[in-house]
Amino acid sequence: MLDTLKKRFEKALGLLKNKGKLTEEDVSEAVREVRRALLEGDVSLKVAKELTQKIKERATQREVLDSITPAQQIQAIVYEELVNLMGGKTSKGIVFAPKPPTVCMMVGLQGAGKTTTCVKIAKKLKGGHKPLVVACDLKRPAAVEQLQILANTAGVGFFGPKAGEGDLKKLIRDAMEYAASRLHDVIILDTAGRLHIDDELMRELVEIKEIASPTEIMLVLDAMTGQEAIRVAEAFHGELALTGLILTKMDGDARGGALLSAKAVADVPVKYIGVGEKLDDIEVFDPEQMAQRILGMGDLKALAEKV
Amino acid sequence: MVLGTIKEKLAKVKNKLGIANLISKGTILSDSFWEELEELLIQGDVGIDYSEDLVREVKDRTKREKIQTQEEVKEILKEVLREKLGRVEGMGKDLLATENKSLVVLVGVNGTGKTTTAAKLARLAKGRGKRPILVAADTFRAAATEQLKTWGERLNIKVIAREPGSDPASVVFDAIKSADAGGGDFLVVDTAGRIHTKKNLMDELGKVIRVAYKETPGWEKNVLLVLDAVTGQNGLLQAKTFGEALDLTGVILTKYDNTAKGGILLAIAEQLNIPIYYVGLGEGSEDLVPFSVDEFINGLLE
Numbered sequence: 341m342l343d344t345l346k347k348r349f350e351k352a353l354g355l356l357k358n359k360g361k362l363t364e365e366d367v368s369e370a371v372r373e374v375r376r377a378l379l380e381g382d383v384s385l386k387v388a389k390e391l392t393q394k395i396k397e398r399a400t401q402r403e404v405l406d407s408i409t410p411a412q413q414i415q416a417i418v419y420e421e422l423v424n425l426m427g428g429k430t431s432k433g434i435v436f437a438p439k440p441p442t443v444c445m446m447v448g449l450q451g452a453g454k455t456t457t458c459v460k461i462a463k464k465l466k467g468g469h470k471p472l473v474v475a476c477d478l479k480r481p482a483a484v485e486q487l488q489i490l491a492n493t494a495g496v497g498f499f500g501p502k503a504g505e506g507d508l509k510k511l512i513r514d515a516m517e518y519a520a521s522r523l524h525d526v527i528i529l530d531t532a533g534r535l536h537i538d539d540e541l542m543r544e545l546v547e548i549k550e551i552a553s554p555t556e557i558m559l560v561l562d563a564m565t566g567q568e569a570i571r572v573a574e575a576f577h578g579e580l581a582l583t584g585l586i587l588t589k590m591d592g593d594a595r596g597g598a599l600l601s602a603k604a605v606a607d608v609p610v611k612y613i614g615v616g617e618k619l620d621d622i623e624v625f626d627p628e629q630m631a632q633r634i635l636g637m638g639d640l641k642a643l644a645e646k647v
Numbered sequence: 648m649v650l651g652t653i654k655e656k657l658a659k660v661k662n663k664l665g666i667a668n669l670i671s672k673g674t675i676l677s678d679s680f681w682e683e684l685e686e687l688l689i690q691g692d693v694g695i696d697y698s699e700d701l702v703r704e705v706k707d708r709t710k711r712e713k714i715q716t717q718e719e720v721k722e723i724l725k726e727v728l729r730e731k732l733g734r735v736e737g738m739g740k741d742l743l744a745t746e747n748k749s750l751v752v753l754v755g756v757n758g759t760g761k762t763t764t765a766a767k768l769a770r771l772a773k774g775r776g777k778r779p780i781l782v783a784a785d786t787f788r789a790a791a792t793e794q795l796k797t798w799g800e801r802l803n804i805k806v807i808a809r810e811p812g813s814d815p816a817s818v819v820f821d822a823i824k825s826a827d828a829g830g831g832d833f834l835v836v837d838t839a840g841r842i843h844t845k846k847n848l849m850d851e852l853g854k855v856i857r858v859a860y861k862e863t864p865g866w867e868k869n870v871l872l873v874l875d876a877v878t879g880q881n882g883l884l885q886a887k888t889f890g891e892a893l894d895l896t897g898v899i900l901t902k903y904d905n906t907a908k909g910g911i912l913l914a915i916a917e918q919l920n921i922p923i924y925y926v927g928l929g930e931g932s933e934d935l936v937p938f939s940v941d942e943f944i945n946g947l948l949e
């Protein structure tokens with residue numbers, strides 16, 4: 341994964357490697373390659389521009405140009421800016437409510453991986469908590485059954501509508517009551533997929549939020565998402581005030597630039613990444629690892645700390 | 648299909664983009680105009696390389712033909728795109744226009760809309776007097792069979808399925824037998840989503856299709872990649888890898904009711920010479936229309 345983006349960066353920065361001192365034009369050329377790499381990696385145009393602007397400003401400072409190892413310094417700058425954008429060190433799984441229950445709401449486009457991720461997270465928490473997943477997708481055929489089957493497989497609590505029940509608000513109130521009576525301390529709501537431009541369905545999410553008062557509202561984003569990611573994140577964040585991002589399908593060869601786009605507009609922690617279809621295929625997100633992975637340079641972290 | 652369906656359906660959606668006026672009427676073809684044009688394409692997921700090439704080509708033609716206005720440039724760009732897409736045989740082809748029995752296998756990465764599209768396609772077929780069978784060959788994903796069965800009930804279309812975990816090839820085999828016995832003539836096979844980089848899953852799919860092909864001599868056959876319109880540059884890798892493993896005959900673009908432009912289709916169509924047949928425009932079973940080159944290009948640039 342991310343291989344090609346890595347190569348691009350290497351190529352871009354390779355331009356600088358054999359040179360001693362750099363001119364501003366040298367830097368511009370390298371930064372242009374960085375921009376291309378970001379775009380090829382599906383980082384939204386606006387974000388790629390902002391990011392490269394920042395990198396360029398820092399890289400053309402005299403100290404960098406005049407230093408003995410300018411290429412390395414620029415590499416470190418690129419790395420740092422990526423890490424900064426992806427959230428520093430603040431993202432470590434879900435945040436629990438001071439007073440239980442902790443309610444998490446999963447939102448996103450159709451097919452992004454919400455239902456699967458709900459159960460993956462529940463399974464992960466099962467050791468120290470008593471999670472309940474709630475089927476709030478009353479729309480897609482067999483969405484409820486899907487969640488129920490997965491919950492059974494994972495051995496976590498499940499709550500869904502009775503056959504034919506169509507009142508979402510009532511369902512959520514019932515779920516909260518059910519959770520309280522069974523001492524579930526974490527409630528994860530699986531919502532129906534929707535387009536960010538569907539005003540009516542976006543309002544439905546706001547209603548769910550009002551009833552359930554979630555501690556976490558997480559946007560589930562497919563790693564294969566292209567330029568639209570920025571508008572998707574903008575819309576969901578604007579409507580709901582997201583608290584976290586989850587990037588799924590990282591087990592493929594998508595470069596995952598959509599994450600940078602989303603982070604740029606919704607500056608909330610990236611909580612998890614999905615790395616497969618199985619219920620254990622989830623990892624806590626590590627921005628430094630991700631940046632190093634994007635750039636493919638293991639020693640960059642140490643380098644950045646020295647600079 | 649009624650002409651202009653995509654256009655009507657999308658008028659609302661695409662307007663929200665607000666880039667309709669990006670290429671303003673004017674006579675000056677400045678550097679910033681060309682840059683804006685390139686950026687418009689990049690933002691439509693056309694890809695940086697492809698966008699640069701396109702703009703270069705249009706720029707050359709503009710010079711040669713002594714074009715003055717931005718409006719004219721836009722027309723030239725459309726022409727160039729029409730030529731490129733026009734070179735691919737079968738764009739928007741009607742898969743239902745056959746007297747033969749027909750086998751359509753839908754493949755693609757996870758969550759792109761295969762199951763829903765299977766239902767939509769079967770519905771179209773039924774509307775055209777065919778006797779479709781929905782084939783639940785995704786025996787892997789939780790409730791995938793249930794999902795397809797629900798569609799079958801709603802649309803009153805036969806569904807052939809087995810227990811979860813069964814061999815997908817055996818489900819397809821059942822369906823072909825059913826068709827041979829007179830139970831139907833238009834098989835739509837829903838397969839499990841899989842990431843194209845997973846070799847074992849691709850091999851498994853290849854096997855399913857080989858078995859199906861062997862059992863259906865004389866049938867019309869299609870293997871279609873179901874691609875989500877929101878997909879970025881990875882879409883080309885998907886099409887390439889599925890194409891290498893499976894002999895794709897076409898692509899269906901789903902979720903085009905999104906504001907996403909699906910620009911990666913250009914690279915797919917041109918580089919891989921694969922036609923686009925249908926476009927998904929919503930979650931309902933009626934939301935599938937034939938692909939139209941003109942409407943797609945307009946959507947990309949308006």
Ligand SMILES: Nc1nc2c(ncn2[C@@H]2O[C@H](COP(=O)(O)OP(=O)(O)OP(=O)(O)O)[C@@H](O)[C@H]2O)c(=O)[nH]1
Pocket residue numbers: 448449450451452453454455456457477480483531532533534588589590591613614615616617621757758788840842
């Ligand atoms: N390879 C891979 N597949 C995944 C991952 N996460 C989810 N999937 C698959 O993606 C597909 C869609 O996942 P769902 O969980 O149903 O997605 P959803 O967002 O709930 O979909 P809707 O409810 O229809 O909007 C399924 O085939 C999942 O198995 C992942 O991290 N990697």
Ligand SMILES: Nc1nc2c(ncn2[C@@H]2O[C@H](COP(=O)(O)OP(=O)(O)OP(=O)(O)O)[C@@H](O)[C@H]2O)c(=O)[nH]1
Pocket residue numbers: 450451480533535755756757758759760761762763764785788791838839840841873901902903904905926927928929930934
């Ligand atoms: N807006 C919109 N949503 C669609 C369209 N086609 C499918 N969907 C939705 O996308 C989600 C995924 O669709 P599925 O048909 O389950 O996708 P799939 O490819 O079968 O998924 P897996 O079997 O898990 O790989 C569902 O929520 C569908 O309702 C479309 O054209 N427009």
Ligand SMILES: [Mg+2]
Pocket residue numbers: 454455456477483530531532533
């Ligand atoms: Mg779901």
Ligand SMILES: [Mg+2]
Pocket residue numbers: 761762763785791837838839840
């Ligand atoms: Mg499916």
